[in-house]
Structure formats: structure tokens, C-alpha cells
Amino acid sequence: MNSAVLRKLLNEVRSRKVSADEAVSRLRHLPFEDLGYAKLDHHRALRQGMPEVIFGEGKSAAQVAQIFSRLAKCHENANILATRASDEQFQAVVAQTSKAQYRPLARAITLQRDRHRYGKGRILVISAGTSDIPVAEEAVATAELMGSDVQHLYDVGVAGIHRLLAHRAVLGKARVIIVCAGMEGALPSVVGGLVGVPVIAVPTSVGYGAAFEGLAALLGMLNSCASNVSVVNIDNGFGAGYVASLINRR
Amino acid sequence: MNSAVLRKLLNEVRSRKVSADEAVSRLRHLPFEDLGYAKLDHHRALRQGMPEVIFGEGKSAAQVAQIFSRLAKCHENANILATRASDEQFQAVVAQTSKAQYRPLARAITLQRDRHRYGKGRILVISAGTSDIPVAEEAVATAELMGSDVQHLYDVGVAGIHRLLAHRAVLGKARVIIVCAGMEGALPSVVGGLVGVPVIAVPTSVGYGAAFEGLAALLGMLNSCASNVSVVNIDNGFGAGYVASLINRR
């Protein structure tokens, strides 16, 4: 539509109905972004291996199902992801989109159609404790749907450092590492000191009392003495998987 | 004085000037604590290896010198300690108490006269970084003046975990361990997981930005996933040395 408007103007220039100066003036006020909209959006899908992601929390099962279905149709061969999704939401989704799958630990509904490997290296997802696994699994699911090779290493928190050290070889093979930890959030610093690749730290809301719903872990990670650590929001496994996948892109 | 009052009353009972019932009644209202005062105080000095400690911050050099001198005289053979003390305060102290010494790193003025070893094991004081050393040294000075055998291990923070692991044998020989760390405050958790003795964690105000003057380290330590960690106030090396010495008492 807007392309049509623009083309019409240019044809008027061409046919000399409109002067160049007049056209310059009109173009300055053109709502150009609308032109760019679809293109940008198209670019995003191409560039990132998947379209918009649905944040399930606070949406009804019917809403999630409808959005999921619409995205699945608009972006024919792309992968679709809904995070923070309940089993009830999944039941509604799968009724409309039969090939959708549910990963209960990750609380993620996925539709994987594009199995191209976009990343070049491996993403390692680490959890400090077993309670951090849901957040870690959300990162895993996200990264896998973005075409990454993902490996995980769970329950290797700092209070038993030998558990982590026993897997030093695994650490050494990753292109980027995601570390999910609650409580004191110390694991990213230790991991960061053992490797020479970027570490994405995810504070989790695991803990009680002075953990203050993940604040202690968040502050700990932001103050990491390891220089290769950056941080995402509390419990934001999705964001970590997303950033790691972008780092890992070819 | 109060003893005199009490003795007088009892003598009146004895000489039957006062009945037992009347004495019971009077005794109930006796300011008994004054009786206990000197005794308790005396007990404290005996029990803990040293008398009151002077907190130097916010006191004038003259004030510190006067209190130091008075304590040194009252408690003849005891050790005297002034913490958070400046060199200027030390100059004033040493002018009156010639045998006092200054430990600049620890910012402590000490007068060590009682060299008895009250502790039975060894206290290990660890610092995560070089900037945490002043706090660690305050702990060392305190513990030494309380008659403990103290060893230190500095700059073994979690971002280079091999530095700590290389000294695992040293860790294994301590009866109690003090760990001073700023920034993310992760070291006590790692140390706590390596040993089976109590760990006293001291958050330091080292760091910047979201370290919030030691708050990040404090919260991290309170949420330690190692069960053998307890925490004292930010930069409170004195408290850590004090508690560790009590743990280590025979």
C-alpha cells in the first residue's frame, strides 16, 4: 500500500507532473516506517530463525492458542515458541496446532519445523541446583528452537565445587555458557573464571528469606569478579537462550 | 558499697533486728545488678582474654589515647585493642602507652601483654581479593590478641578457583575459617563446601555500582548454599575474629 503511494509519487515525477523539489518536500513527510515495517519484520524472521515469541503468563488458554495458531500460519516454516505456558494452555494450543509439543520442565510449548543448525558452536546450559532446572530448561528450549546445539550440566553449585571441576572438559568445549543460579548466585563467577568465552548469568528466584525473590543472586551476578559475565533478568531463561543463540550465530 | 548494704541487712537479720519476711521483701527491691557488675566485668576479662575494645572511628586522637591508657592500667596483664584507628590516633596512644604498636593494614592499635594461647586449633583468615585485606587483617589482629593461632591466605577469589584449590591442605587444617569478600561475596560458599568446620563470612564494602557498599556481598553470604556459613556485618573483621576465637577456645 505505502509502496504503491510511493510508486505513484515517483511515477508522477517521472511523468513530470511533480517537480523534484516538490517530491523532496513530500518525501520528508512520508510515513516511511510503514514501508519498512513488513520488511523489517521479514528480516527479523529470517535473521533470527524464528518469529515473535509468546509470553504465556497472564494469558488465557484460548488467547495463547489463537496467537500460537496465527503465528504458525503466518510464518510457515518457522519455529514457534510459547514460554511460561501451563499444561492447560498447551491443551488449547494442540487442539488447534496438532504438531505443537509441550516441555513441562521448561514450561514451554514448541512447534519445531525448521531444524537448520544456525549456530556454529555449542551452548552449554548450567544450573547450580535442581530447583534452578526449570529456568535452565527454558534457556535450552529457546536455544534449540533458534537452531543451536545445546548441552546441559545440572546441579553443579559452588558448595560442592568438585562437581563442577569434574566437568572442566565440557566447559572448555562451549562457545557460550548460560549459568542459572539462585540463592547467592555465585556459580557464574566460578564458571567465568574457568573459561575464556562469554557467560550469560541468569539469577533465579530460588531461595528464601534474604534471597528476596532473586535479588541476592541478581546483585551477586552483576558484581561478578569474572570479567566475561553479563546478566539477564531474574528467571529469564528465555532471554539467556536468545542472547546465547545470537552470540553463537555463524 | 552494695555488698556493704547487703551485708548490713544480713547482719540485722542475724542480730534479729529484721525478720526474715521483712528481709525477703527488701531483697526483692535490691538493685542487685550493681553487685553483679564488677564481678561480671571481671568474669568477662578472664573469660575472653581481653577487656573492652575501642572503636576508633569518630573519636579524637586524644580520646582514643585516654581510653586506651585507662584500660591498659585497669587490666594490668590483659591485651588492649583499638580498631578502625588512624596513624594519628596511634601517635597519641603511644605517647601515653609506650609499648602500644600499630598495624597499619589492619588499622589496629594493639598492646599485647598476655601471650597465652587460649585457642586449641588454628584460625584461617581468607580474603577474596587484595582490596579485602584490611578487613581480613583486622580479623587477624583481633584473633591474635585473643590468644589464637592465626594463619592467612589472601587473594584466592572465585574467579580463579585454582588459586584456592591449590591450598586445600591448608583449609583442611583449620578449626574455623574466616572469609572476607566484597563484590559478589561468593567465596564463603566455595570454602564452606570444601571443609567441615564453621565458616564466618565477612562481606566487605569492596566493589562499585550494584555492589551497593557491600549489600550484594552481604545478601550473597546470607544465602550461601553451604550450610556451615554464618555472617557478620559489612567490613566487620573485628567481629569475625572475635567469634572465631570464641569457637576456637579450649
Place this chain on the structure above:
Amino acid sequence: MNSAVLRKLLNEVRSRKVSADEAVSRLRHLPFEDLGYAKLDHHRALRQGMPEVIFGEGKSAAQVAQIFSRLAKCHENANILATRASDEQFQAVVAQTSKAQYRPLARAITLQRDRHRYGKGRILVISAGTSDIPVAEEAVATAELMGSDVQHLYDVGVAGIHRLLAHRAVLGKARVIIVCAGMEGALPSVVGGLVGVPVIAVPTSVGYGAAFEGLAALLGMLNSCASNVSVVNIDNGFGAGYVASLINRR
């Protein structure tokens, strides 16, 4: 397995198939920690009087029962503890581990098989109010399972200081004291001033309004004017019992 790998290498050295220099080089890259893993773990059990503890909160009854049972089998004569456990979780546990017991006030599931007294003195557990008793009881249960002699003194908060003073003799007999208090968290300071032994302060989430779920008590305890006080996380009765038992070890 890793032992086997190591032994194989050493036998190759022995049979001169591999030179000493070559072996040095290979050993540097050995995933040595796996060797240490079981041993360390074994050490922990021996050293501390019990194996891993289960944190019940957020786990299903089935999960708690399975972990409890597995730990009970792996560590034949050791004591097993699950904290923050519900009655429902206990029902699941006792179905598999018939000798398990439930302490409802402490919300703890226990299996006490090792009744050896590891500690040498007595641990005194104090609560400020009746609402703090569950946290105090968690400390009691933990310390008892770790082989300590435990005594308690409840509802002796600072607003009625005579209640505490009446038990001064009891205070004087403890080797280490745990003080659980919510609201303003003032009791550890008062207790700390009356004794010459370590005091472990446990802030509780008891209170309302500006108690901010235990924050007021936590800050109060960290700022204690008594030098012998250290602090654990809000409501962390387990941690206090654990640290106190380590202090009290022979």
C-alpha cells in the same frame, strides 16, 4: 572408572611403555576431581555425622520420599533429615522408610540411627516469642541429628527481660547458643552480652508491617552491639543448628 584409567597409566609407566615425563604431562590434564568425588563425599558423611539434607519446600511428596529412601540406603548407619517438610510428605516417606519420624513443630522428617554424641558441650536454642518456635525447633532437630546435646528456652523476648534473666544459669552452661527472633530481633544482642560463647542469631519472618518479612530482624542482628554474634538467613533454623553443631564438635 577414573581410578582404572589412572592405574592403567601407572602400570604403563611401571612397564616402561610410558616415560615419566609423558605421564606428568598426561596427569596434568586428568579429570582428577572425579577421583576425588566419592572420597570427598564419604569424608563429608564421616566428618559431619550425616549425609546430604533434603530441603522439602517445593518438592512433591513422591520426590521427597524417593530421595529420602535412597539416602537412607546409601548411608547405612547415618541419620537422615528432611527440612521444611509437610505432613503429606512425611506420609510418603514413612511408607518407604518405616522408621522415619515426623516432628511437626520443626516441620522435619528424621531418621535417627546414629545416636553417637559428637559434640562435647551443650547447644542452647532460645526463641524470643512463641511464633519463633518452629524455626527454633528446626535448629533443635538439626543439632540433635548431628549428635549434639540440645536444650531449649522459649518465649524469653526482650520486652520482658526478667524472663531471660531468670535463666542466667542455663545460659552460662551452653557451649554455643542459637537465638531465634523476629520483629526487632533484639534478643541476640542481650544474650550475647550475658555470655562468653558464640551466639548464632536467626532472624525470623515473624512480625508485620515494617518487619518486612524478617528484614528488620536481620538488619538488627547484623548490627548487634555484642561482638560474639553471627547471623544466618531469615528462618534458617537448619543452618543455625548445623553451624552450632560444628562449633560444638569435639
Place this chain on the structure above:
Amino acid sequence: MNSAVLRKLLNEVRSRKVSADEAVSRLRHLPFEDLGYAKLDHHRALRQGMPEVIFGEGKSAAQVAQIFSRLAKCHENANILATRASDEQFQAVVAQTSKAQYRPLARAITLQRDRHRYGKGRILVISAGTSDIPVAEEAVATAELMGSDVQHLYDVGVAGIHRLLAHRAVLGKARVIIVCAGMEGALPSVVGGLVGVPVIAVPTSVGYGAAFEGLAALLGMLNSCASNVSVVNIDNGFGAGYVASLINRR
């Protein structure tokens, strides 16, 4: 002036130049408060024993001197008080108001002309430590200038509870008690439990680390388990002296 306006209107009513209805209408819009201003102010001085108080902090010496002098003239026989005042400010004040005096500990400039005893009982001002004395002295100075009988009891903090208990008789004679404490701010609860009169708690900014400039003491006092405690702002000795004097009024 405004009285004049009103009288003029009323005289016009009287002389029937203005109807009652018209006067009602006009009176509704009268800036009546200006009438009340002087009166109210006058009332305040009478009622409370002194006029406005000057908060010295952030004012120049010249400003303080000028305001002090003006107040001294307007309120002929009243007492004048400047709080948070420096010695430099006092020098400027005394140059203009020769009978002004300086209380350095309280950082207060006073001009005491009215020595009437407005209160009926005694106000007891307690400090937990020696560092809290400046705040306590501000309360003392304020209460004295408001015509109260004031007594003080310093350095009786909770870590040495016997020091407080030794003065139980003194506590029992007060009509209202002010308690100034920093660090954990526990003293008001203990005092509150010992007496049956109102306790005004003043948190001080004394302490370091997690004292957070008086926040720890403030929260502690707000959560006092003693029901007779109310709280004023951090370091607000003036407010405490003021409230206590009003409580103590005949």
C-alpha cells in the same frame, strides 16, 4: 489590618449600609486565616512554652544569627532554640544576642528566659552508647527549654544489660522516657518492657555497614515487641524532646 477590614464590614452592617445576607456572602470569601494567623501563632507560643525553632543545618551563620535575633525580639520572654548549630553559627548569634548560650554536645544554641516548669513529671533521656549522646543531648536541651525536668542515663546499651538494670529505680520514676540508640536499636524494647510509661524511641545513624545510616535501628524500633514505644525520625533528638515535653505537660 484584617481585623480592621472585618470591623469596617460589621460597622457597615450596623449602620445598615450592608444587609445581613450580603455580609454572610462576603464573609464566606474572607481570607479569614490571616485574622487567625497572629492569634494562632500567639497561641502556639503560649501553649508550647516557646516560639519557632531554627534548624541550623544548611543555613549560613549570618542567617541563623538574624533569625535568632528576630525571634528573640518578637517573643520577648520566650525561650529560643537553634538545633544542628555549629560553633561558627553560635559566634554569629552571640554577637547579636549576647545572652545566647551554646551546648556543644547537643549542637544547640539556646536563649533561656522563661524558667517556668511547664511539665509535671520527669523526662528521662537514655542513650545506648556514647556515640548516641549528641542526639540524646539535643533531646535534653529541647525538653529543658520547653520547661521540663530532665534527667539522663547514658551508655546503658543492651550488650551489657546489667548496666540498665542497675538503674531500674531511675526508670521507674520517669513520666516519659526517650531512648536514643543506633546499630540494632534494641534498647527501646528492653526499656519499654521495664516500665509502664510512654517510650519515645530515637534511631541514630550510629553504626556502619548494614546499619545503613540508621535504617536498621529505625526498623528495629518500629517493630518493637514492647507496646509502649513510638518512634521519631533518625537522629531527631529535637522531635523526641518536643513530643516528650508535650506528654509531660500539666
Place this chain on the structure above:
Amino acid sequence: MNSAVLRKLLNEVRSRKVSADEAVSRLRHLPFEDLGYAKLDHHRALRQGMPEVIFGEGKSAAQVAQIFSRLAKCHENANILATRASDEQFQAVVAQTSKAQYRPLARAITLQRDRHRYGKGRILVISAGTSDIPVAEEAVATAELMGSDVQHLYDVGVAGIHRLLAHRAVLGKARVIIVCAGMEGALPSVVGGLVGVPVIAVPTSVGYGAAFEGLAALLGMLNSCASNVSVVNIDNGFGAGYVASLINRR
């Protein structure tokens, strides 16, 4: 019992079986507080017009009923109060203590037997909005059971200041004023400026968003520019009523 012990000792002194010196020594270690216990407690009831108050929140209906009944029996003619009590708890209480009454707005269970007027003036309880009334009513109930003459003035918040000003006469007749306000908590400052008596400010948790459960109101009240304001904990209507009654005592 303890009296017996003491009397026995004194009789032995009297009969010269025990010397005065020996008795002084023994008395120092006497658990004297137990002697004082009942007496003190008795004093409290006499002094304050009522015995212990029950905090209902978090207690079962049966527990509240049992404690209520026991207190009612121990303190024969005294008033009994349970705060933060539900209707269910009241049903349990009234089954045992038939004369107990429930004030649903105040969420208070009361047993009023002593109708003596202990206070000399009048306590005025003000609420800023209608949502603050439950807290205000708790203050009213408390003050009434403590023998005060109480009047209330509700819904006179600062956004319609004329509502308050219309009752200036009422304000002027109070000996002490309690002001309950949520949201910005501004009302105590305005009231404080209009009167010359103590104002007890009670922040309420009324509000949303940046009210942060009463924190905004609490901070506002602590920073009141009116000098006659002191503050109690968020929603602590009981504390305010208690303090006000003590202020108002004859």
C-alpha cells in the same frame, strides 16, 4: 517456691547457721528474677489497666480461645483483648468466655469488666480515608479497654482539607490524637500543625503501587514537618491506642 528458698536462707542467717558473708555470696547467684516474676507481672496488670494482649493472627481459633479464657481467669476483674481476630476465633472464644464481645471493624475480641476511667483527658482517633477505619477502630478498642475516653473523626484526609478544618474545635479538645492514614500519609503533619498535643501517627497499608504496603505513608510520617508527631508500625492501631492511653493516664 523461690520465696521459700530465700526465707529458708534468711532463717539460717537468723539462726546463725549461715554467716552474713556466706549469705551475700549465695544471694549473688540466686535466680532472683523468678521471685520478681509474678510480682512484676502483677504490677503490670495494676499499672496498665489490663493484662497481656493476644495477637490473633496466625493462631488457631482453639489457641486464641484457650489463652483468652486463661487470661480471663487469672486476671479476675481486668479487661481482656485479642487483636487481629477473626469471627471464627471469636466463636471459639465466646463458647468458653460467654461475656466476650466481637468488634468486627476493629477485628477485636474484648471482655470489658473494669469500666474505671483511668485517663484524664480525651483521646481523638482520626482516619484519613474510609479504608483506614479498621486500623483506627483497633486503636479505639484498645484505648477503651485501657479506660480512656475516646472519640473518633473519620474520612477527613488532606485532599479535602475543609473536612478536617470544620472540626477544629474537636481537635482542640483532645489530650492526645491518633491519626491513621495510608497512601501518602500526610494527615498527621496537618493535624500536628493545628494542635499543641502529642500526635501518634499510624501508617496503614492502604494504597497501591508505590505505596509499597504502607512504606510511603511510614516514611512520610517519620519525616513530618510537625514536631509533635511520633510514629508506630504500619497498621499498628493497637500500639497507637496503647501509647495514647499511657500518655492520657492520670
Place this chain on the structure above:
Amino acid sequence: MNSAVLRKLLNEVRSRKVSADEAVSRLRHLPFEDLGYAKLDHHRALRQGMPEVIFGEGKSAAQVAQIFSRLAKCHENANILATRASDEQFQAVVAQTSKAQYRPLARAITLQRDRHRYGKGRILVISAGTSDIPVAEEAVATAELMGSDVQHLYDVGVAGIHRLLAHRAVLGKARVIIVCAGMEGALPSVVGGLVGVPVIAVPTSVGYGAAFEGLAALLGMLNSCASNVSVVNIDNGFGAGYVASLINRR
């Protein structure tokens, strides 16, 4: 009534029963505000296009219905608004006030009788995401009932800035703009930079983790680098609609 009192006094002046001086004196103590009360209130309704608004949250359905009905009767032709209202509350309202309507997205009950257009320009209400729409709709409903011309623009958050830029023309036509955003709350700054009219920023509680229930958005908006932004409370769509309508008044 009060008018009557006043008129009576003035008539007494007129008939010379009372002197002017005596009348001045009496008038100073008149509870004048009561005179003004009804008038002021009347003014408010006239001035602002609607009477008091009902905050539904925490009120019973019956309470909301009763207040709604009473307001509808008192203010005959005015619009009535209840915010934060549930469907259940609406059912109770509509049973009494049959013309009331419910706007579920806005959670608002409205009775629109006055359809006069009080504003002169247009209010544009923008939401960053779809989750912010309920807050935005509350602003829309409020502004409409206050007689404003309102347009909205939803889901134009900063992560897809082209969506906003595409509507630059719409932005340019508004007299005042309301921007509702959660999470990082960045949209008001961007909008503010694009226009030369006042922007009212409404932080929403949308987000998780370090969003801290709207605190992150609130702080972001307060620190806006655009100079034309002012802020209301978290989720306060009503306040934003109210302020915007006042700005937009003729």
C-alpha cells in the same frame, strides 16, 4: 444551618444587640469551614465535570452499589465512575442504577449522562504492550467521562520503534499524551522526544523479576531524559486520565 447562625449574629449586629468588636471576636472562632463545605463540594462538581469517583478494590459489591446509587442521585446530571471494579460489583450496581455500564478491559463502571465536551484538544492514550492495555483503558474511560476527546494507540513499545514512528502524525495531533508502560518503562521518553506537548507517564506492574511490581518502570519514567514527562503512581490509569483531562480543559 451555619449560615443561619451567621445571619442571626449579623442581624444582632444590625439591631445593635451586638457590637462590631464583639462580632469580630465571635467570628474568629466560627467553624467557618462548614459554611464553605457544601459550596466547595458543589464547586468541585461544576468545575471538574464529575463528582467523587469510587475506588472499587477492597469494597464489597453491596458497598459499591450503594455509594454509586447515592452519588447518582445527589449529582443528577453528572457522570459517575467506579474504578478497579469487578463484574460482580457491576451486577450489584446495575440492579440499582439500571443505566450503568461496565467496561471490562478498563474494569470501570460508568454512568454517562453529561456528554458535553469539556476539553478543547485531543488526549492520546498509548500503551507499550498488550498487557498494559487495562491500565490504558482506565485512563480512556476516565478521560471520556470527564468530557474529553480520547484516541488510543496500543502495543507500540520501544523494542519495535517503527511501530511508534509509523504513527507520528497521530502523536502530532494530541494536546496531551498518556503513556502506559511496564518492564523498563522507556516509552514515555521516546514519545516525549517526538512531541511538544505534556506527556503523563503511567508505570504499570507488568513484568517479572527485577521489574519489582512496577518499580523499574516507575524509576525509569522519573528519570526520563525528555523534559515534558511527569509521572503518576504505578497502574494509576485513573489519575493519568484525570490530570490529562484537566490539562485539556478549555
Place this chain on the structure above:
Amino acid sequence: MNSAVLRKLLNEVRSRKVSADEAVSRLRHLPFEDLGYAKLDHHRALRQGMPEVIFGEGKSAAQVAQIFSRLAKCHENANILATRASDEQFQAVVAQTSKAQYRPLARAITLQRDRHRYGKGRILVISAGTSDIPVAEEAVATAELMGSDVQHLYDVGVAGIHRLLAHRAVLGKARVIIVCAGMEGALPSVVGGLVGVPVIAVPTSVGYGAAFEGLAALLGMLNSCASNVSVVNIDNGFGAGYVASLINRR
């Protein structure tokens, strides 16, 4: 320059060297915003009555002088404003821009050349105390340079509400009101309740202790019970003057 590029392209279309389709494609990638830059900027100056404002804090005197001079030349007849400016910065500015003036209370350097009255009503700037005047004066200076009619009313805080009420007529004549207050920040609510126009609340950092550098006032204002209040950043007098001027624009 970019215009030149665009004109060249259009001339190529006109001369049929480039097809319309090709031109559409190229235009999509044109850095169009550069075209718009100067224009937008020009618009801003026209629209808002003044160009960019200089934030003086943290800039050297030389930097402020240079920027001021450059702006004064670029925007020939416009007013120039530097906020948070020191006298030293002013000396540097006036050396280059001789007609610049300094308003010390407002800490503002101004160059007023455009004296057109852009606003239609009056802006009233109120301060609660005398310490809030610098912030208020910054608002005054800003609004005056933006062509507003400004009046002020200082030292009318809520603790002496009659001072404010005495000026009710002045309040009633303003089109928009700015209220600057520190401490409890209650004044905007009271003012907001007295008027029917928008109130811009400016929290100031005036206060001590629990004022927390303006946080108490900020929270208070955000929770105002008056619906016509919106808030800007702490001490942001400039922002308030700016927003008020935009509201007041014809």
C-alpha cells in the same frame, strides 16, 4: 547534503535514468532521518519557545561557556538557559555572552531575548519550606524563559496549614500549580484538594534521616490522594517548569 542526494535521485527518475521501482527500493534505505534532523530541531525551537537547555552540573566552566555561546548564536532570538550552574560557570559564560544573567537562588544562567508571552494563564510555584526555594526558583526561571506568567508562594508547608489557606484566592487564579516540598512531601495533596487545575509535584532532597535524599517525599507525592497531581524527579525544578509551561501554552 542529503537533500542534494535525494534531489539527484529524483532528477534521475525525472530524466528516466532510474525507474520508479528502483527508486522505491533505494528510498527505503535512505538515511532519511538526517533530512529531518535540522527541521525537527527547528520545529522544536519554534514550538517550545527555546532551544536546548544546558545541565551545568559536572561540566567545567569553560564547557558551559562554550555551549552557551554556540546556542546563543545558532538560535538568534531565542532564550537560552543553563541549570544547576555555579557562579564560576556564570563568570565564564558572561565573558563570552555579555547579556547573560545569573539567578543565584535558582542556580540558573539565563539569556532572555524573546519576551513573547506564550502561555495563556498563570503558573503558580509553591514551596513548602524555605529550604525548597532553590528548586522552586529553578522552576520559576524555566517557566519565565519559556514565556509564562509566573507567580510564587513560598514557605506555606502543611504544618501551618493556615499559611496556605490564607492564599486560597491566589491558588484559585492559577492555570497550573507547581508544588516543591521535601520531608514528607504532603503539600501537593493539600493543594491538589483545594484546586481544580493540574498540580506538578516536585519532591526535594530537603530533610534528613528517613527522608532518604528525597525518597520519602517522592513516594508521598506518587501516592497522593488528590487525583490532579503528577510528579517529576527529585529536585527537578526545571522539568516542572517545563511541563507547566507546556500545559499553559495557548
Place this chain on the structure above:
Amino acid sequence: MNSAVLRKLLNEVRSRKVSADEAVSRLRHLPFEDLGYAKLDHHRALRQGMPEVIFGEGKSAAQVAQIFSRLAKCHENANILATRASDEQFQAVVAQTSKAQYRPLARAITLQRDRHRYGKGRILVISAGTSDIPVAEEAVATAELMGSDVQHLYDVGVAGIHRLLAHRAVLGKARVIIVCAGMEGALPSVVGGLVGVPVIAVPTSVGYGAAFEGLAALLGMLNSCASNVSVVNIDNGFGAGYVASLINRR
């Protein structure tokens, strides 16, 4: 040394003085990490393009100079970096290490000897305002010393979004983008939405009032609605440059 010990043991195995089993046992207790220390360190230098970095803040000029010189000698061809360094520290450094250079904006001392290009793409460093440039320059200096191709784009904050949009082409060419912003910290979200590469957000302490020393920006960035944003500590330009360089490694 440790190598020697190990070699000795292996030679004993070889000469059959020690059995393989005995050697396995001994090796388990070997302080192996010391072996690994130098090697690991060496690895770090190789792997990351530079050795340890010096944090200048809080160190004396002499200390910085000495450490700088030692690092320069140990790591012959590597680049050396000191951050948060003053001009005075630089003078001390350059006296010992003559080729060192000072970048005053970045407050960085650099010694660039290795000019190899380790990265494969380009790092773009963006600042929102001119006050954020020092932090941005620290990121630039760090990334350049780690062998990255770095470009910057300053003063393109969200309040003038056209400034950023004008450089969309530049954004599109970066492999990773660093965004430094204070105040509301909104820029990373906008940038994140425009690109498909990782964005490292650096909150700066620029701002005042409710910026709370960078907290507002930090929270804003953590809650970014753009999925490709991760965050480092406040003012941590070094960390951002470090992480970006690792992402950009070949």
C-alpha cells in the same frame, strides 16, 4: 617444584619402588592445581589476547606503576590495561614503562604491543548522552586492546530518537553492540529492537534524584522488552568491552 615431586613419584613407579595402587592413592592428595597454575595463566593470556587488567581506583600511583611494569615484563608481547586510572597514576606508570599511553576520557592507561585483530566483526559502542562517554570510552579502550575493530556513536539518546535512526546503517553492520546509558536507561531496548545481534547494556551512574546512582538505569535494562539485551554492572565499561570482544572472537 611440584612437577619435580610428581616426576620423582613416577620414576619410583617406573623403578618399581612404588606400586601403581600406592601411586593412585598418593596422586589423589597431590596439590595438583599448583601444577596447573602457570599453565592455566599462560592459557588465559593466549586465549584472551591480554593478561590481567589493573583496577586503578583505590590504588596509589606507585602501586599501579609497579604492577603495570611487572605485567609488562612477564607478558612480553601482550597488551596491558589499567582502568579507572588517574593522570597522576599515569605519570608514575610512564616513568617506568615509557611506551604506556593515557586515554583521559576513558581514564585508561594502555600499553599496546599486540596489534593482531582477534575479532572477526565490528563492535559498536553507543552512548545515550555526553555524560555517558567516559564509560563508553572505557569499553572502547578495552575492546581495542583485546584486538577488536571498534566504532562508536555518541549522544543518540531516546529523547531524540531521530539521532539514532539516522545511523541505522551503522547499527546494521555491527557484530555486537555496547550501549551505555544513565537516567532511565532506555536506549538498549530501542537499539535491541533495531538489530539482530547481541546488545551489552551498561547502566551508568549519570543522573540525579531517583536515578539512585545508576539503579534506575540498571533496573530498566534488566527489564528490557528486547530479547537480545544482557547487562553488566553500573559504570562497568571494561566488562562490556571484555564480553563484547569475547563474543566477537573468531
